[in-house]
Amino acid sequence: MNKTMKCVAGLLALCATLSLAACGGSEASSSEAASSQAASSEAASSEAASSQEGETAAESLRIALLLPGSLNDGGWNANAYAGLKELEAQGHEVAFTESLPISSMEEAFNNYAANGFDLIIGHGFEFGEPAMRVAPNYPDTKFFVSGKLPDGVAEEDIPENVGFMDMREYEAAYLAGIVAAGMTESNVIGYVAGLEIPSQLSNMAAFVTAVNEYNPDAKVYGVVSGNFEDPAKGQEAAMAQIDMGADIIVQTADSTGMGAIEAAVAKGVKLIGYGADQYELAPDLMMTCIVTDNKMVVEDQARRIAEGTFGGLWHPGVADGVCYITPYHNFEDKIPQEVKDNVNDAIERIKSGDLVVPEILDRIDNKM
Amino acid sequence: MSAVLTPVFFVTLLAAGVRMSMPILLAATGEIFAERAGVLNINLEGQMLMGAMVSFLVGYFTHNMFLSLMAGMISGVLMALLMAVACITWHAQQVVVGITLNMFALGFTSFWYRVAFGVTTSPPKADLPGSGEQAIPLLSKIPFLGEILFNQNFLFYISVVLVIVANFVIFRTQFGLKLRASGEYPKAAETMGVNVQRMRYVSMIICGALAGLGGTFLSLISLNRFVDNITASRGFIALAIVIFGKWNPLLVLAASLLFGTTDALQLRLQAVGVELPSQFLLMLPYVLTILMMIITAKRSESPAALAQDYQRESI
Numbered sequence: 001m002n003k004t005m006k007c008v009a010g011l012l013a014l015c016a017t018l019s020l021a022a023c024g025g026s027e028a029s030s031s032e033a034a035s036s037q038a039a040s041s042e043a044a045s046s047e048a049a050s051s052q053e054g055e056t057a058a059e060s061l062r063i064a065l066l067l068p069g070s071l072n073d074g075g076w077n078a079n080a081y082a083g084l085k086e087l088e089a090q091g092h093e094v095a096f097t098e099s100l101p102i103s104s105m106e107e108a109f110n111n112y113a114a115n116g117f118d119l120i121i122g123h124g125f126e127f128g129e130p131a132m133r134v135a136p137n138y139p140d141t142k143f144f145v146s147g148k149l150p151d152g153v154a155e156e157d158i159p160e161n162v163g164f165m166d167m168r169e170y171e172a173a174y175l176a177g178i179v180a181a182g183m184t185e186s187n188v189i190g191y192v193a194g195l196e197i198p199s200q201l202s203n204m205a206a207f208v209t210a211v212n213e214y215n216p217d218a219k220v221y222g223v224v225s226g227n228f229e230d231p232a233k234g235q236e237a238a239m240a241q242i243d244m245g246a247d248i249i250v251q252t253a254d255s256t257g258m259g260a261i262e263a264a265v266a267k268g269v270k271l272i273g274y275g276a277d278q279y280e281l282a283p284d285l286m287m288t289c290i291v292t293d294n295k296m297v298v299e300d301q302a303r304r305i306a307e308g309t310f311g312g313l314w315h316p317g318v319a320d321g322v323c324y325i326t327p328y329h330n331f332e333d334k335i336p337q338e339v340k341d342n343v344n345d346a347i348e349r350i351k352s353g354d355l356v357v358p359e360i361l362d363r364i365d366n367k368m
Numbered sequence: 369m370s371a372v373l374t375p376v377f378f379v380t381l382l383a384a385g386v387r388m389s390m391p392i393l394l395a396a397t398g399e400i401f402a403e404r405a406g407v408l409n410i411n412l413e414g415q416m417l418m419g420a421m422v423s424f425l426v427g428y429f430t431h432n433m434f435l436s437l438m439a440g441m442i443s444g445v446l447m448a449l450l451m452a453v454a455c456i457t458w459h460a461q462q463v464v465v466g467i468t469l470n471m472f473a474l475g476f477t478s479f480w481y482r483v484a485f486g487v488t489t490s491p492p493k494a495d496l497p498g499s500g501e502q503a504i505p506l507l508s509k510i511p512f513l514g515e516i517l518f519n520q521n522f523l524f525y526i527s528v529v530l531v532i533v534a535n536f537v538i539f540r541t542q543f544g545l546k547l548r549a550s551g552e553y554p555k556a557a558e559t560m561g562v563n564v565q566r567m568r569y570v571s572m573i574i575c576g577a578l579a580g581l582g583g584t585f586l587s588l589i590s591l592n593r594f595v596d597n598i599t600a601s602r603g604f605i606a607l608a609i610v611i612f613g614k615w616n617p618l619l620v621l622a623a624s625l626l627f628g629t630t631d632a633l634q635l636r637l638q639a640v641g642v643e644l645p646s647q648f649l650l651m652l653p654y655v656l657t658i659l660m661m662i663i664t665a666k667r668s669e670s671p672a673a674l675a676q677d678y679q680r681e682s683i
Contacts (some may be wrong), residue, residue, distance in 0.1 A: 221639050223635055266500060
């Protein structure tokens, strides 16, 4: 009997604490929300704590970033985190959760929203559906998803407090394709992708389109490694392509791509990187990198909230300066002027609207 | 199909297969010791991850291959001892402890890597002698075989020797007999004067060292870098390979090579543009492993006391 009573009392106490935490709003600090999350709790809470001390201007927001992968992937996630750090430097209070499995995304949104965060950014198209489900319950919280609209959701169905970014990264991939088309000597180009998801497919297809247009003799062979976090596999994928005669390796696979870069460095094969300016990883081989400026994307949301222009579907691309290819660095002199002119010309035509890079969600790289 | 049916394709395929099977082979060989002694060491993944991270740190700062290998093995052993203390001395459930320690290892390695290098878009690279492939003079010139077997990292030769030694130790020595007895019928072994708990500790130390070495192969030998969760579930594949290889080092060697080669094959088939969905090719090695397990596992040959706690006082 005594034991049962203790159990009941314990449960009641637990419920009370939980409900306090849930409706506590600003008192229940962000560190609590963060610590209920996996992996990065320590880092997140200490950050939240440190930024609370430096409380600044009235428009200071509480911003949470949800990442699908590891912070240290040198690409998609690392870049967004850089944006979050920038926001912190501007006086906003920030927290983050990394390596979120799809099954926990909705819960993560709920947690941060219940703890009074003003803006929650889900970094990737896989956050779309969870955001759409959670958003109606928290009208005062803004949800931003850096990815496409979920299937079956029309643009006018987006709630007011939700923003989507259907970025045209494939435009940058198209530009990289022009460079590769002009630089390949063996006319075999290896492309290491992470998964067959929309952004990866459209990138590969746009890259292939450009290669076909500018160098019809060249062939692009794609390998999908199956995930974004297995560099050893990326390395072997690139090795396979190099053994088959590839003289340019393109990677768009974050951590997996690190391995592809390593294989190319070992064999002295030219590279096109992804996610950030990866020039330092292979100074003599990296021609350029396909980049979506996630840092800018993340930062920009705070500005849009302040201006009252947050929400809806945003289609940034090369014309907005959000997607681009990085400078050629050591290849500045090696890439023929004609190729550079082609790239600049394509950029101009994309900006003016003369050139619409097709968004193809299918594999069109070479098959036997 | 012309690109597939060439000598170059087969030679590079088999060479890649050997490379890809290495980390799995090392971990699986270690796991044979643990399981033969009755410990189901699900923490293999965590031990590999520890080895990968610590050896990278040591390699990055000391540029000394020997020290890095030692560090990788010792960190794997420490991780294994953590599991051993919980499961053997404190009698905790082996599977539960193993899974928990895997999560611990993932968090621990990611955290300390960040403490050392921060979050960066250009992760540091360890430059040290002995990574990558080393051609053996003369032997590597043998057509076909030379490229496949004698143009590998030195750790490959060490592992092959380790497998042969492991096979001898487990089946031909008194130590091996005691080890197997501890995993088959610990009570009988204890009656005959075998210290079962000590045997299990020793087996876990061997397992941790080999798993740590497998992790080291991933971070230092092939990649020269560490990234979060670099092992990418290879520890779990090694667990399956041990069953597939019937707890026998030589069969495990064959099983790992088969898995590694199939994995290399699917990447290479993709690279030459075979008209098959990539998802199908990606699952090829796993499907093959399952199929082979179904075909070969007519009768179970697992150690009888596998994953069972042993308490001297219990009747």
